Amino acid sequence: MTGRIKSAVQSAIALVRGPKGESLRYVFIGGCTTLVDYVTYHLLVRGLGMGVTAGNVISTVLAIVFAYVTNKTVVFRSRTATAAGTAAELLRFVTARLLTMALEIGGVYLFVNILGQDDRLGKMEAIVLVVIANYFLSKFLVFKQNRRTGG
Numbered sequence: 001m002t003g004r005i006k007s008a009v010q011s012a013i014a015l016v017r018g019p020k021g022e023s024l025r026y027v028f029i030g031g032c033t034t035l036v037d038y039v040t041y042h043l044l045v046r047g048l049g050m051g052v053t054a055g056n057v058i059s060t061v062l063a064i065v066f067a068y069v070t071n072k073t074v075v076f077r078s079r080t081a082t083a084a085g086t087a088a089e090l091l092r093f094v095t096a097r098l099l100t101m102a103l104e105i106g107g108v109y110l111f112v113n114i115l116g117q118d119d120r121l122g123k124m125e126a127i128v129l130v131v132i133a134n135y136f137l138s139k140f141l142v143f144k145q146n147r148r149t150g151g
Helices: 002-017 020-045 052-075 081-115 119-142
Strands: none
Touching: 020 052, 020 119, 052 081, 052 119, 081 119
């Protein structure tokens, strides 16, 4: 039985490390990014009494920084050969994230202020939309040219 478990674990690790594991890595890192965003938001708004919009902007900015580092290194395994290449990649990432930050802030505003939903639910709904948009922007715009293949 131990041989089967070891084999299954090795197969799972190989899948996650390989090119087909990209979406699994993205889901995991996306979950971590969502936690950074939501926990920071909750602490600022519920813990410190900050306004919904201000707390949302700060938590989103922190999540964007976390996402760049982890998407570059873990998910898309991007390597840039020069400082100029890294700067261009970072500019594409920040531009994409600013677009989805606007989507998130507008989404939270829509769900909470216009539709009257609880701010925690509205925040989560907006995050789901943003995670989907971020994957496609990262995969096809930000990190498409600088990928390492394999494990």
